[in-house]
Amino acid sequence: MIELRGLTRHFRVGDQTVRALQDVSLTIPDGDYLALMGPSGSGKSTLLHILGCLDRPTGGMYALDGREVGSLPENELAAVRSRKIGFVFQFFHLVPRLTAAENVELPMVLAGMRPAERRARMTKALAAVGLTDRAAHRPxxxxxxxxxxxxxxxATVMGPSILLADEPTGNLDRASGHEIIELLERMNGGGLTLVVVTHDPEVGQRARHILKLVDGRIASDGGSP
Amino acid sequence: MSLGDLMAFAWRALRGHRLRTILTLLGMSIGVGAVVLLTALGEGARGYVTNEFMALGSNLLIVLPGKTETTGNAPILGGTIRPMTLEDCEAIQRRVPRVRRLAPLSVGSARVGYGERRREVTVLGSTPELLPVRHLEIAVGRFLPDVDLDRGAPVAVIGRTVQEELFGGANPLGQPIRIGDWRFRVVGVMAAKGQSLGLNMDDVVIVPVTSSMRLFNQPSLFRILIEVGAHSEIDQARREVLGVLRERHEGEEDVTVLTQDSVLGAFDRILGALTLALAGIAAISLSVAGIGIMNVMLVSVSERTPEVGLLKALGAPPRQILKVFLVEAVMLSAAGGLLGLLIGYLGSSILSRAFPALPAHPPAWAVSAAVIVSLLAGGLFGVLPARRAARLDPVLALAGR
Structure with a gap:
């Protein structure tokens, strides 16, 4: 469960202050499927980064599963990311010199998991996305x-509770994009909280809720049912 | 993240940029190789000189006229040097029982001729004892005759080069040669010996010491070479020789007695300093290689900024990012160090094979220092880039900024 109360995020650019997020309050229950939409520069990526503990709010409160994480030090934020959060990026961010299998193993390697368990989980995760036969291929x-x-x-191999996708279809053709959305929705169907940042109204419409941001403020909140 | 995983990850990264990795390795290995090879060269030179001196025997005293050690006192009586004479030699031989052999030495340079041929040659004056004291060997004929010290027989022993130049293929034994205006009869030819202590022993003529002192009109001997019975007696013998000469020279200590050890020690210090200087020069190339590693790692960090962002997004804390890049730098420098050792050992073995007289073996201290420094260089010069990576803001890094 994600709770944001009066969240703000300011950046200093030169001698100006850019208010990327202003007074954002939001509750995302476990297993939700939320689309973050809005024009460029509306603050949707900033919000995603804060939700993913990659960035810290300037003000306000962010509680993840009842724990205040907005002000945690860097090391503890990293631990939260490792255990609870999976990221999917527009440009994939695969390590080019590693095979598909090794890329999937990477978060487990970083977490210091034993090789046998790593292999078992990697095999399962690749099977879940239908790429068992591509394990040895490089990106x-x-x-x-x-x-x-x-x-x-x-993003899912560590068993996170939240999956954050930043324009996951932005760099794909329609057919592939459709497949990816369906795959993400299957993960959501399995109980994962899914937050998708997208420009594409067609992708956004599929979400259970849509949150529209304009100039760092919530313009419309579909709310939880 | 275990060390094995870290190394595997670093290995992949290094292999991903093959040319860059190889060039950096080369830089480091040249640095380490230079340290190993240059110190081997220095040690070789030291070994060479030591061997030269040891060939003379370690229980040798060398007496030369004049005082090389200065005292604080100004000389009261003009400080004239008394000549070192053959009588001094006899007195030493008579009164210092520790002296096993003694060879007086006078040196001059003269034109030596046979028939129409002439040659400018170093003429040594000595006694039959010179042969064992300097470890010389006779090839044909015999050495100087064993007669009284003050009898200057007109006989000469010639070196190999002198024989070839003056006689060609002809038999020199019994033939008359001219040294300056004097005539000598050749009684023997030395075996080839080559350069020894700065003198080409093949290009000399050896005559009885009295003859050469008269020939060159020298009142004083050039040196007295003294061989002591045992190495342990050398200091005692040195004091006794000095005592005899001081007594004979009216209480004034106007000679210097060098022991083999002191001469060797001086050379050892000089050549040791040379080795250190070479090591210093090589160390500069080592540090340049370290900076090369830093450079490559900085490039690598800025190139892989999005990857750093990804690692952070996947839950790697800053310390882990630091380790990832540090391990990479240390692996790079360690591999370079090993390669450098290989180059250094290969080079010095080629060197010692090409010049067998030069025992060019890299000293253990230089080898271990080079390896440790190369490892440290990786660690030290890797820290800055690794810290830069660890401190990257994850959001900006993911965007490649």
């Missing part, structure tokens, strides 16, 4: 859709 030997599926396997 440059995979199509865009396949790369994103590897990234989704990597």
């Amino acid at each position: 440059d030997q995979l199509s865009g859709g396949q790369r994103q599926r590897v990234a989704i396997a990597r």
Whole structure:
């Protein structure tokens, strides 16, 4: 469960202050499917980064599963990211010199998991995204859709409770994009909280809720049912 | 993240940029190789000189006229040097029982001729004892005759080069040669010996010491070479020789007695300093290699900024990012160090094979220092780039900024 109360995020650019987020209050229950929409510069990516503990709010409160995480030090934020959060990016962010299998294993390697368990989980995660036969391929030997599926396997392999996707279809053709959304929705169906940042209204419409941001403020909140 | 995982990850990264990795390795290995090779060269030179001196025997005293050690006192009586004479030699031989052999030495340079041929040659004056004291060997004929010290027989022993230049293929034994205006008869030819202590022993003529002192009109001997019975007696013998000479020279200590050890020690210090200087020069290339590693790692960090962002997004804390890049830098420098050792050992073995007289073996201290420094260089010069990576803001890093 994610709770934001009066969240603000300011950036200093030169001698100006950019208010990327202003007074954002929001509750995302476990297992929700939320689309963050809005024009460029509306603050939706900033919000996603704060939700993913990559960035810290300037003010306000962020509680994740009842724990205030907005002001945690860097090391503890990293631990929260490792255990609870999976990221999917527009440009996949696969490590080019590692195979699909090794890319999926990477978060487990970073967490210091034993090799046997790593292998078992990696095999399962690749199977879940339908890429068992591509395990030994490097990213440059995979199509865009396949790369994103590897990234989704990597994002879910640690068993997080939240999956954050930043324009996951932004760099894919329609058919592949559709497949990726369906895959993400399947993960959501399995109980994962899914937050998708998107420009694409077609993608946004599929979410259970849509949150529209304009100039760092919530313009319309579909609310939880 | 275990060390094995860290190393595997670093290995992949290094292999991903093959050319860059190889060039950096080369820089480091040249640095380490230079340390190993240059110190081997320095040690080789030291070994060479030591061997030269040891060939003379370690229980040798060298007496030379004049005082090399200065005292604080100004000389009261003009400080004239009394000549070192053959009588001094006889007195030493008579009164210092520790002296096993003694060879007086006078040196001059003269034109030596046979028939129409002439040659400018170093002429040594000595006694039959010179042969064992300087470890010389006779090839043909015999050495100087064993007669009274003050009898200057007109006989000469010639070196190999002198024989070839003056006689060609002809038999020199019994033939008359001219030294300056004097005539000598050749009684023997030395075996080839080559350069020894700065003198080409093949290009000399050896005559009885009295003859050479008269020939060159020298009142004083050039040196007295004294061989002591045992190495342990050398200091005692040195004092006794000094005592005899002081007594004979009216209480004035106007000679210097060098022991083999002191001469060797001086050379050892000089050549040791040379080795250190070479090591210093090589160390500069080592530090340049370290900076090269830093440079490559900085490039690597800025190139892989999005990757750092990803690692952070996947839950890597800053310390782990630091380790990832530090391990990479240390692996790079360690591999370079090992390669450098290989180059250094290969080079010095080629060197000692090409010049067998030069025992060019890299000293253990230089080898271990080079390896440790190369490892430290990786660690030290890797810290800055690794810290830069660890401190990257994850959001900006993901965007590649």
